[in-house]
Amino acid sequence: MAFILGSGSPRRLDLLAQLGITPDAVSPPEINEDPRPGELPRSYCARISREKVAAVQAAPDDIVLCADTTVALGRRILGKPADAGEAAEFLHALSGRRHRVITAVAVRRGDRLWERDVVSQVKVKRLSDVEVNSYLATDDWKGKAGAYAIQGPAGAFIPWIAGSFTGIVGLPLAETAALLAAAGHPKFKGVA
Numbered sequence: 001m002a003f004i005l006g007s008g009s010p011r012r013l014d015l016l017a018q019l020g021i022t023p024d025a026v027s028p029p030e031i032n033e034d035p036r037p038g039e040l041p042r043s044y045c046a047r048i049s050r051e052k053v054a055a056v057q058a059a060p061d062d063i064v065l066c067a068d069t070t071v072a073l074g075r076r077i078l079g080k081p082a083d084a085g086e087a088a089e090f091l092h093a094l095s096g097r098r099h100r101v102i103t104a105v106a107v108r109r110g111d112r113l114w115e116r117d118v119v120s121q122v123k124v125k126r127l128s129d130v131e132v133n134s135y136l137a138t139d140d141w142k143g144k145a146g147a148y149a150i151q152g153p154a155g156a157f158i159p160w161i162a163g164s165f166t167g168i169v170g171l172p173l174a175e176t177a178a179l180l181a182a183a184g185h186p187k188f189k190g191v192a
C-alpha cells in the first residue's frame, strides 16, 4: 500500500503533516476545473474532488487523497483569480459580507470511494481600496480560491468564521482523518 496525495497544494501537504502523515508520492492530477453552466458551488466542489481522485494513477491497493476548495458567494463560484484585476474584483465582492468556503475531500482505494464535504462560513470586514491594494501587493492571493488565504495576511480581514478552519485552508482534518481511517490507512489502524 502506498499513500498518494493527489494535490500540488503545499497547504494540503502541511495539513497532512499535522496528522503525522507524509505521502509516499505527490501526484497532482490535471483536470478541467471549469464549472458547468448553472452548476451550484457545493455540487461543483464535490464533482471536482471526485474527478481529481479518479484522474490519479495508482495501484489497486494504494490510497489516493484529493480535495477541492471552492469559495461561494451566494450561487457564484469564485475560483482562483486569473490576475490582479480579477483578484481585486473578488475582494471587493467579498468585502463587508459573509460567504461560504467549501472543501470536498475524496479518498479512493482501487474502485472504492469515500467522500465528505465541509461547508464553512467566513465573514470579511469592509475593505478599503488601500487595504485591497496593499493585500494585492503581497501576491498572497495567487493560486487561492476567492483571491485570499485566511492563514496569510488576509487573516486580518476576517473577524469571524463558523465551521472548520483547516477546511478553509484546504483540508478539513477531522473529516480527512475519518476518511483515511475508513479506507484503511495504517496510521489509523484500529480507529475506524
Ligand SMILES: Cc1cn([C@H]2C[C@H](O)[C@@H](COP(=O)(O)OP(=O)(O)OP(=O)(O)O)O2)c(=O)[nH]c1=O
Binding pocket: 006, 007, 008, 009, 011, 012, 028, 029, 067, 068, 069, 070, 071, 080, 101, 143, 144, 145, 146, 148, 149, 150, 151, 168, 169, 170
Ligand atoms: C479560501 C482559501 C483557499 N486557500 C487555497 C486552498 C487551495 O490550495 C486553493 C484552492 O484551490 P484548489 O483547486 O482546491 O487546490 P490547488 O489547485 O491549490 O491544488 P490541487 O488541485 O493540486 O489539490 O486555495 C487557502 O490556502 N486559504 C484560504 O483561506
